[in-house]
Amino acid sequence: MSTGKSKKKLLNAYHVVFLAQSVMIGTGILSLPQQLSSLGYSQALMPLIFGVIASVTLYPMIWINSKFPNDNLFRINEILLGKWLGKCINLFFVIQFLVFIAGIISNYMHLIQSTALQEQTITGPVFCFLLLLIYIVSGGIKSIARFCIMTFFLTIGFLYFTHWAFEKGDMSHFLPLFNFFSVNDFYEALKRGYLSVLGYELVMFYFPYIVDQKKAFRHSLIGIWISILLCFITTAISVMYYSEWQLEYVEFSVLNLFKAGEFSFIERIDIFGITLWVFLILSTVAAYLWCAKKGVETLVSKKSNVYLYILVAIIFFVVKMPSSREFQDKLFTSANYVGYMLILWPVLLMMVYVLRKKKQVQV
Amino acid sequence: MSRKLLYVTLCIQLFVLAACTEKEIKVPLEDVGMVGIIAFDYIDKDSMKLTVAIPQYSPEAQRSTQTFSVTTELVSNGIVEIEKLSDKKIVFNQLRVVLFNEEFARQGNIRKVLQHLYRNAEVGNKVLIAIVKEKGEEMLKYNYPDKPNINFYLNDLLQPSINTAFNPNTNIHDFMYTISNPVFDPTIPFIDKNSDKIEIKGIAVFKGNQMIELITPNEALIIQAIQGKKNLAPLDINMEQGHGKEKLLIDLVENDVHIESNKNMHSPKLTIALTIKGTLSEYKGARENDLFTIESLADLEKDVNKELEQDIKKFLDKLNEWQVDPSGLSEYFRMYHRGKWTTEKKREIISKVAIDVQVKTSIISTGTLK
Numbered sequence: 001m002s003t004g005k006s007k008k009k010l011l012n013a014y015h016v017v018f019l020a021q022s023v024m025i026g027t028g029i030l031s032l033p034q035q036l037s038s039l040g041y042s043q044a045l046m047p048l049i050f051g052v053i054a055s056v057t058l059y060p061m062i063w064i065n066s067k068f069p070n071d072n073l074f075r076i077n078e079i080l081l082g083k084w085l086g087k088c089i090n091l092f093f094v095i096q097f098l099v100f101i102a103g104i105i106s107n108y109m110h111l112i113q114s115t116a117l118q119e120q121t122i123t124g125p126v127f128c129f130l131l132l133l134i135y136i137v138s139g140g141i142k143s144i145a146r147f148c149i150m151t152f153f154l155t156i157g158f159l160y161f162t163h164w165a166f167e168k169g170d171m172s173h174f175l176p177l178f179n180f181f182s183v184n185d186f187y188e189a190l191k192r193g194y195l196s197v198l199g200y201e202l203v204m205f206y207f208p209y210i211v212d213q214k215k216a217f218r219h220s221l222i223g224i225w226i227s228i229l230l231c232f233i234t235t236a237i238s239v240m241y242y243s244e245w246q247l248e249y250v251e252f253s254v255l256n257l258f259k260a261g262e263f264s265f266i267e268r269i270d271i272f273g274i275t276l277w278v279f280l281i282l283s284t285v286a287a288y289l290w291c292a293k294k295g296v297e298t299l300v301s302k303k304s305n306v307y308l309y310i311l312v313a314i315i316f317f318v319v320k321m322p323s324s325r326e327f328q329d330k331l332f333t334s335a336n337y338v339g340y341m342l343i344l345w346p347v348l349l350m351m352v353y354v355l356r357k358k359k360q361v362q363v
Numbered sequence: 364m365s366r367k368l369l370y371v372t373l374c375i376q377l378f379v380l381a382a383c384t385e386k387e388i389k390v391p392l393e394d395v396g397m398v399g400i401i402a403f404d405y406i407d408k409d410s411m412k413l414t415v416a417i418p419q420y421s422p423e424a425q426r427s428t429q430t431f432s433v434t435t436e437l438v439s440n441g442i443v444e445i446e447k448l449s450d451k452k453i454v455f456n457q458l459r460v461v462l463f464n465e466e467f468a469r470q471g472n473i474r475k476v477l478q479h480l481y482r483n484a485e486v487g488n489k490v491l492i493a494i495v496k497e498k499g500e501e502m503l504k505y506n507y508p509d510k511p512n513i514n515f516y517l518n519d520l521l522q523p524s525i526n527t528a529f530n531p532n533t534n535i536h537d538f539m540y541t542i543s544n545p546v547f548d549p550t551i552p553f554i555d556k557n558s559d560k561i562e563i564k565g566i567a568v569f570k571g572n573q574m575i576e577l578i579t580p581n582e583a584l585i586i587q588a589i590q591g592k593k594n595l596a597p598l599d600i601n602m603e604q605g606h607g608k609e610k611l612l613i614d615l616v617e618n619d620v621h622i623e624s625n626k627n628m629h630s631p632k633l634t635i636a637l638t639i640k641g642t643l644s645e646y647k648g649a650r651e652n653d654l655f656t657i658e659s660l661a662d663l664e665k666d667v668n669k670e671l672e673q674d675i676k677k678f679l680d681k682l683n684e685w686q687v688d689p690s691g692l693s694e695y696f697r698m699y700h701r702g703k704w705t706t707e708k709k710r711e712i713i714s715k716v717a718i719d720v721q722v723k724t725s726i727i728s729t730g731t732l733k
Binding site: 040114115118170172175176179241242243244245246256259260262267268 | 488489536539540541543545695
């Protein structure tokens with residue numbers, strides 16, 4: 001369909017694994033134990049359930065993409081749903097991505113402000129962050145993938161810093177298993193917590209760039225389960241270390257896990273954690289921004305780097321919006337819930353695809 | 364060309380815009396007063412006396428610690444008041460110890476104060492807590508002639524060490540954990556000024572948010588042993604098991620605890636099996652000259668077991684009478700209980716639980732002298 005096919009194939013197996021993995025880990029995991037707190041101690045196993053859901057929902061994504069090996073989801077929308085409906089949906093997705101990105105950045109900056117830089121406004125840090133973001137995204141999906149790999153190996157060392165909390169924690173908190181009482185609690189935890197594992201759906205956008213598309217499912221799955229494992233470790237250690245009250249009220253519980261220990265030469269490891277976390281945020285946001293840019297390019301059927309700057313300007317505006325925090329919060333949470341729609345979207349496309357196929361056969 | 368133009372205009376804008384920001388006022392390190400200890404004394408239901416101790420690094424000052432006291436209703440309000448008195452900016456990044464006086468612990472709202480500190484991102488979670496008998500202010504302002512600085516002295520005293528292993532070393536996280544966890548009641552070390560020294564007198568046991576009793580180090584050691592803490596303090600045993608009054612000290616090498624409940628909420632039963640391995644470091648009593656053979660040591664071990672079982676049982680019964688659970692014994696029922704666990708359930712369980720204690724001591728050596 002498009003020209004220069006060989007030039008387009010950029011992502012090898014490692015890129016695919018770590019793109020799926022790093023995009024999933026963003027700010028969500030920092031407050032995951034809190035998001036799941038409606039389940040109390042029983043939340044420990046929740047990430048594993050998320051993993052199963054993620055694996056199941058990954059399948060339709062790869063399936064629909066494998067039918068159009070050279071097109072991303074934006075193009076597929078236009079092909080399957082017609083030009084105008086497709087464009088409307090695409091515009092909706094782009095807006096959702098932008099608000100989602102703004103939500104992540106604002107969330108992280110809020111964290112920075114309340115812990116590391118208490119006496120400053122966040123305009124400066126946001127500006128620097130966005131500059132860096134432009135730099136990464138303008139390198140294309142391959143540079144993002146490489147950044148993701150670097151991020152993983154730079155930040156995986158944090159696991160070590162949780163061992164104090166593990167030693168101090170109490171294994172008996174895991175019992176009794178599945179000790180929650182209403183479907184409502186479960187649904188609440190699912191709704192608020194699943195956000196932390198969002199990110200793997202972007203495979204629908206970079207799929208055309210994957211070299212070995214037949215194995216894309218397996219590689220993405222590996223990435224997903226690495227992240228799920230990290231989420232599981234997080235919730236398990238939090239459950240051991242905290243009381244149920246603390247799980248519910250401590251806002252960034254992962255950072256408090258880092259606070260549990262100290263070295264003789266450094267006391268506040270959580271501050272290191274916060275500042276290094278910027279890598280994880282960058283890798284997540286960069287991938288989303290790249291997708292948004294692709295979306296705009298499909299919308300106007302023209303390729304240019306200018307869109308990137310425009311998008312970043314919009315994000316900056318949304319983050320620094322002069323509206324109340326309450327409105328912002330509502331906006332960001334609704335963007336998150338719309339994000340869930342994107343997970344189920346391919347199922348709909350699958351149905352459309354099958355219906356059209358049938359029609360074609362009949363004709 | 365257009366790109367160049369873009370960059371140039373951007374740069375110009377940046378430079379021009381820079382004038383719009385206010386210059387940030389950063390406090391240099393010399394002007395920061397890093398609070399090492401903060402003490403709260405009870406005045407009445409609404410107000411408290413807040414005292415802070417700040418290390419003084421200026422060589423011209425006579426004393427090595429700066430202290431400020433104010434009367435206040437809110438913690439943060441008190442800090443603002445102290446800033447008015449102080450020549451430095453008060454920060455909590457180096458806070459090490461929080462003191463409450465006994466009256467505050469018995470009548471005030473400790474949880475509220477500590478929750479305020481727990482929320483504060485400047486304060487680490489490893490800040491130690493202690494209860495002071497008389498007044499925290501007095502303790503901080505007193506001149507300890509042979510100690511360099513109250514900040515270091517108190518912090519070092521409260522740090523874990525083998526001979527004060529009965530000390531739970533409660534820090535802010537521990538306190539928040541135990542008070543918000545419905546299977547625990549908090550414990551906090553209790554200190555008192557003893558002429559020119561400060562001494563850890565015992566452990567204050569809380570019932571919910573209020574201190575109710577002071578227990579001795581020996582009793583507190585039992586709590587630590589039940590919680591499965593390794594490296595316990597030397598066991599000091601006074602016993603009377605048919606050989607007259609005997610006194611002995613066992614240095615612990617290894618200890619292990621195994622607790623099992625009958626999982627029954629209506630007639631709760633707990634079995635605590637404690638295994639102790641240690642060196643008999645000193646003995647005083649009637650058997651002093653017979654303790655050379657393995658048989659006589661085995662006899663002694665049996666007597667020690669009996670004595671310890673009695674002591675532990677007596678102490679746990681006392682706790683059950685007060686309906687407090689500092690060692691978290693009700694966790695062994697919560698583990699098997701479906702549904703929400705509440706503080707009331709803990710009180711109920713703890714007041715009617717039947718505890719069976721089994722101690723197994725083995726004396727693995729008596730030193731190299733026969």
